[in-house]
Amino acid sequence: MSDSISPNRRSFLKSVGVSSLAVASAPVWVQAIQAAPVDDTQQSLQPGEQRITLKVNGQAHTLNVPANAILLDVLRDRLQLTGTKKGCDHGQCGACTLHVNGTAVNSCLSLAVSHDGDEITTIEGLEKDGKLHPVQEAFWEHDAYQCGYCTSGQIMSAVAILNDPSIGSDDSSVREAMSGNICRCGAYKNILAAIQSARGKVKGAS
Amino acid sequence: MNDIIGAGPRRVDGRLKVTGHAQYTADHGLKRMAYAYGVYSTIASGRVTRIDVDEAQRMPGVLGIYHHGHFTELYRPPKMKLNPDKIDRLVKVDESRLPFEDDRVYYAGQFVAMVVADSFEQARAAAYKVKVEYKEEPALATLAQAKRVQSPKTAGSDYSRGDPQAGFDKAAHRIDVTYTTPVETHNPMEMHATTAYWEGDRLFVYESTQSVIVHRNTLARIFGLSPDKVELQSPFIGSGFGSKLWAWPHSPATCAVARLVGRPVQFVVPRPQMFTTTGHRPATEQRLRLATDDQGKLLSVRHESVNSTSFTDQNTESCGSVTKSLYSCPNLAVTHATLQVNHGTPTSMRAPGAAPGLFALESAMDEMAEAIGMDPLAFRKLNASTRDESKDMPWSSNHLQEAFDKAAAKFGWDKRTPEPGSMRDGHEIIGYGLAACNWDAMRCACEARVSLRADGTAYVTCGAQDIGTGTYTIVAQAVSKITGLPLEKITVQLGDSSFPPGPVSGGSWATASVLPAVAEATRDAIEQLKSFAIEDGPFKGADPKALEFTNGRLVKGNDALGFGHLLTTRRLSSAEGEARTQTADKSDVSIRSFGAHFVEVRWDPGISRLRVSRVVSAIDVGQVINAKAAANQVEGAIVMAIGMAMFEATHYDERNAMPTNNDYAEYVVPVHADQPPELDVILLDYPDYALNEFGARGIGEIGITGLAAAIANAVYHATGKRIRDLPITLDKLMDEVPQTV
Numbered sequence: 001m002s003d004s005i006s007p008n009r010r011s012f013l014k015s016v017g018v019s020s021l022a023v024a025s026a027p028v029w030v031q032a033i034q035a036a037p038v039d040d041t042q043q044s045l046q047p048g049e050q051r052i053t054l055k056v057n058g059q060a061h062t063l064n065v066p067a068n069a070i071l072l073d074v075l076r077d078r079l080q081l082t083g084t085k086k087g088c089d090h091g092q093c094g095a096c097t098l099h100v101n102g103t104a105v106n107s108c109l110s111l112a113v114s115h116d117g118d119e120i121t122t123i124e125g126l127e128k129d130g131k132l133h134p135v136q137e138a139f140w141e142h143d144a145y146q147c148g149y150c151t152s153g154q155i156m157s158a159v160a161i162l163n164d165p166s167i168g169s170d171d172s173s174v175r176e177a178m179s180g181n182i183c184r185c186g187a188y189k190n191i192l193a194a195i196q197s198a199r200g201k202v203k204g205a206s
Numbered sequence: 207m208n209d210i211i212g213a214g215p216r217r218v219d220g221r222l223k224v225t226g227h228a229q230y231t232a233d234h235g236l237k238r239m240a241y242a243y244g245v246y247s248t249i250a251s252g253r254v255t256r257i258d259v260d261e262a263q264r265m266p267g268v269l270g271i272y273h274h275g276h277f278t279e280l281y282r283p284p285k286m287k288l289n290p291d292k293i294d295r296l297v298k299v300d301e302s303r304l305p306f307e308d309d310r311v312y313y314a315g316q317f318v319a320m321v322v323a324d325s326f327e328q329a330r331a332a333a334y335k336v337k338v339e340y341k342e343e344p345a346l347a348t349l350a351q352a353k354r355v356q357s358p359k360t361a362g363s364d365y366s367r368g369d370p371q372a373g374f375d376k377a378a379h380r381i382d383v384t385y386t387t388p389v390e391t392h393n394p395m396e397m398h399a400t401t402a403y404w405e406g407d408r409l410f411v412y413e414s415t416q417s418v419i420v421h422r423n424t425l426a427r428i429f430g431l432s433p434d435k436v437e438l439q440s441p442f443i444g445s446g447f448g449s450k451l452w453a454w455p456h457s458p459a460t461c462a463v464a465r466l467v468g469r470p471v472q473f474v475v476p477r478p479q480m481f482t483t484t485g486h487r488p489a490t491e492q493r494l495r496l497a498t499d500d501q502g503k504l505l506s507v508r509h510e511s512v513n514s515t516s517f518t519d520q521n522t523e524s525c526g527s528v529t530k531s532l533y534s535c536p537n538l539a540v541t542h543a544t545l546q547v548n549h550g551t552p553t554s555m556r557a558p559g560a561a562p563g564l565f566a567l568e569s570a571m572d573e574m575a576e577a578i579g580m581d582p583l584a585f586r587k588l589n590a591s592t593r594d595e596s597k598d599m600p601w602s603s604n605h606l607q608e609a610f611d612k613a614a615a616k617f618g619w620d621k622r623t624p625e626p627g628s629m630r631d632g633h634e635i636i637g638y639g640l641a642a643c644n645w646d647a648m649r650c651a652c653e654a655r656v657s658l659r660a661d662g663t664a665y666v667t668c669g670a671q672d673i674g675t676g677t678y679t680i681v682a683q684a685v686s687k688i689t690g691l692p693l694e695k696i697t698v699q700l701g702d703s704s705f706p707p708g709p710v711s712g713g714s715w716a717t718a719s720v721l722p723a724v725a726e727a728t729r730d731a732i733e734q735l736k737s738f739a740i741e742d743g744p745f746k747g748a749d750p751k752a753l754e755f756t757n758g759r760l761v762k763g764n765d766a767l768g769f770g771h772l773l774t775t776r777r778l779s780s781a782e783g784e785a786r787t788q789t790a791d792k793s794d795v796s797i798r799s800f801g802a803h804f805v806e807v808r809w810d811p812g813i814s815r816l817r818v819s820r821v822v823s824a825i826d827v828g829q830v831i832n833a834k835a836a837a838n839q840v841e842g843a844i845v846m847a848i849g850m851a852m853f854e855a856t857h858y859d860e861r862n863a864m865p866t867n868n869d870y871a872e873y874v875v876p877v878h879a880d881q882p883p884e885l886d887v888i889l890l891d892y893p894d895y896a897l898n899e900f901g902a903r904g905i906g907e908i909g910i911t912g913l914a915a916a917i918a919n920a921v922y923h924a925t926g927k928r929i930r931d932l933p934i935t936l937d938k939l940m941d942e943v944p945q946t947v
Contacts, residue, residue: 046266069327077326082233083226085444087395088477092870095395123226132224140220143834146842147674148223149230149395149444171883179877182870184395185445185674186845187838188881
């Protein structure tokens with residue numbers, strides 16, 4: 001494969017689907033790197049690197065990662081799973097929320113090397129066979145976002161909360177439990193409505 | 207005809223957002239892409255005396271380390287006046303000093319170096335090893351400090367009518383009060399980011415921006431290129447609230463280093479630097495002097511505002527802009543001035559001027575009402591203007607009185623007992639407060655292109671962008687309205703500087719500007735379609751004016767022809783329409799949006815707990831285009847206003863002007879738990895055709911205006927404490943609160 005960088009209008013125009021809004025979901029200009037299984041087994045480990053295996057959304061990846069690499073950055077930069085967002089890099093905003101072995105965590109606070117063998121579910125893993133997860137569907141229907149940047153984290157937290165029997169089902173319990181996910185656009189009213197409407201449709205988070 | 211305008215279809219880009227497939231600037235991973243990481247000044251004033259890169263240079267993966275002694279020469283963009291008729295030609299930065307121009311440091315968190323490496327981890331590790339030495343000079347941290355050593359510099363936007371001093375002196379009732387608001391920081395969830403690469407002298411950029419066109423123009427000027435050599439895309443933006451209107455130093459810096467290393471480079475502004483180098487709402491001090499006759503009619507209003515600005519630029523927070531015309535008053539003066547502090551350059555933040563300005567004015571209106579002994583609602587209704595007295599023009603559409611009445615009725619204002627602390631529920635004291643909200647309506651020049659395609663679909667391009675407000679969806683609704691096509695057959699593309707130039711997504715201008723151009727382009731495409739239709743077939747030789755276009759079909763009498771079928775049979779790809787629409791004619795009418803907020807707060811003095819428990823807002827923004835997205839905009843603005851009223855302040859250490867709370871934990875913004883349990887938004891929905899054919903005025907800003915005053919007024923009603931200094935934090939309420947029963 002050529003690694004030259006050149007504007008690729010042709011691929012851009014081809015990507016413009018007719019039936020759906022294909023906004024930037026496909027490579028524009030230079031060929032973007034696509035999400036694909038990564039196997040670093042044949043690459044020698046560089047000083048300070050460790051080899052780990054991550055099972056992400058059901059797909060196994062073997063990666064050589066430096067010790068200071070953060071789980072969030074490895075998912076985004078190495079696996080091209082950019083649905084999980086960086087909002088602060090300090091565990092303060094919740095935009096990077098994903099599930100590790102079924103538990104919601106801030107992936108910006110977690111070193112990748114500490115996740116060898118873990119099963120990880122990101123926003124990209126919620127949709128099954130072209131069918132949206134009920135929480136995704138509810139967020140869309142209730143306009144439970146504006147800019148959409150915190151949405152992945154909101155949805156991953158919401159799925160975890162709906163599957164956590166220790167969290168009450170009343171509005172104020174949900175508000176309290178969701179308070180680690182900041183939405184600066186302030187779509188909280190609609191996010192709450194979406195979560196409550198999805199309650200009962202959610203079985204087995206991820 | 208269909209009734210798609212005003213309906214609430216879910217967003218056409220919603221699936222991309224809920225699946226994580228909407229791509230924001232830093233989501234574009236390009237082949238051979240390198241990563242940049244910044245080194246930021248750790249002093250707020252002085253000079254860089256030495257930069258030691260030896261150790262950093264030897265770190266793995268490092269491609270280059272750039273600073274004022276080792277950088278490309280850039281050109282400063284010229285200062286241009288914003289002309290809405292030529293918005294597509296605008297070049298603008300708020301911070302006129304470009305990155306790495308010299309060794310001067312004007313604020314903490316200013317770029318002093320940029321490291322580029324193969325990976326993000328390597329760039330970050332190397333940046334930590336860059337050693338910078340400074341010669342530190344005394345710094346001014348706050349507006350109050352600056353006031354002691356400087357005289358305010360006029361902003362050149364003073365206004366007056368009548369004789370405010372004489373009106374004040376002869377009045378029966380007078381108040382003279384001063385309000386202060388702190389530095390607030392936008393903090394959109396998506397941090398500013400640039401992904402850039404060069405091919406020869408052509409520059410390609412993904413940028414998180416509220417204007418792909420202005421940003422493109424600006425980068426072209428900075429690099430000395432013709433604008434057609436620069437392409438910029440911003441298909442999804444993690445909002446901006448004003449901070450992404452104009453380019454900040456990271457953007458040209460990233461483009462420059464991409465050229466220097468000869469590879470695509472991605473840079474993301476870290477959250478702590480979102481407080482320093484990407485703008486903020488400046489601190490303000492506002493003196494309000496109001497006076498009325500014995501019946502409560504305003505006789506004199508003076509609103510004098512001073513705001514903080516940087517040592518490199520004078521940016522004005524026009525706090526008195528709303529004061530000029532919201533209420534009727536024969537004698538009125540508004541002044542604006544600035545003082546310099548060692549902060550980065552301030553910029554527009556959601557409802558610039560009006561948000562802090564209405565906090566002061568609408569707090570003062572309550573103080574004035576109390577001085578007269580009038581109900582605050584009755585006092586406002588008595589004084590609401592019936593025409594724009596600052597321009598001596600009629601309002602195009604002012605339904606403030608109805609907004610007051612509808613919101614008051616829904617809220618139950620009549621249950622309010624005026625005495626502070628007189629309404630109780632168990633151990634909580636209840637306070638009711640209200641305020642008007644107000645925002646200018648503007649429309650810019652805009653171009654759009656619409657293709658009606660052989661496959662029976664429509665394809666729309668416009669160099670505007672959707673910052674989260676729903677622009678993709680309302681553009682599709684406008685095309686659906688005219689063509690009768692269902693939304694799923696309409697593809698909308700925004701956020702690309704190669705598209706027909708669109709406006710800035712800011713100031714609540716986008717909807718009013720984009721929809722007329724899209725509508726005109728759609729009609730233009732239909733005209734071309736008709737010209738094809740009369741060449742042959744059932745409409746051969748017909749007068750095109752006799753052909754109607756409904757539900758995707760050309761119709762005349764009993765003959766009908768779908769446009770996809772027509773194009774296919776002629777072997778044509780599409781019928782194309784283009785349009786450029788200009789600003790609205792405001793020569794004899796003043797166009798603004800009006801509304802009212804009613805707020806209930808609950809103060810529990812036993813545990814010093816203050817909550818906003820209920821908000822009812824009635825606002826007229828003209829015709830609502832998408833009911834879901836519109837309500838969401840106002841609800842979200844109310845949430846941000848709760849932050850402004852109760853939590854948000856960027857603090858600077860008074861000893862050295864270093865920011866002390868520049869992260870998302872210490873700069874407190876509203877979270878889910880702060881959401882008022884009851885939040886009712888009533889949109890009056892009176893189309894305002896003075897602005898455009900859809901009657902829409904835009905909706906992004908108005909919800910944040912006035913609300914902080916409504917909360918302050920409710921807090922006063924609950925606690926008897928008049929807080930004139932935002933935010934209303936608990937420490938300001940903890941003395942002399944009324945006794946609980």
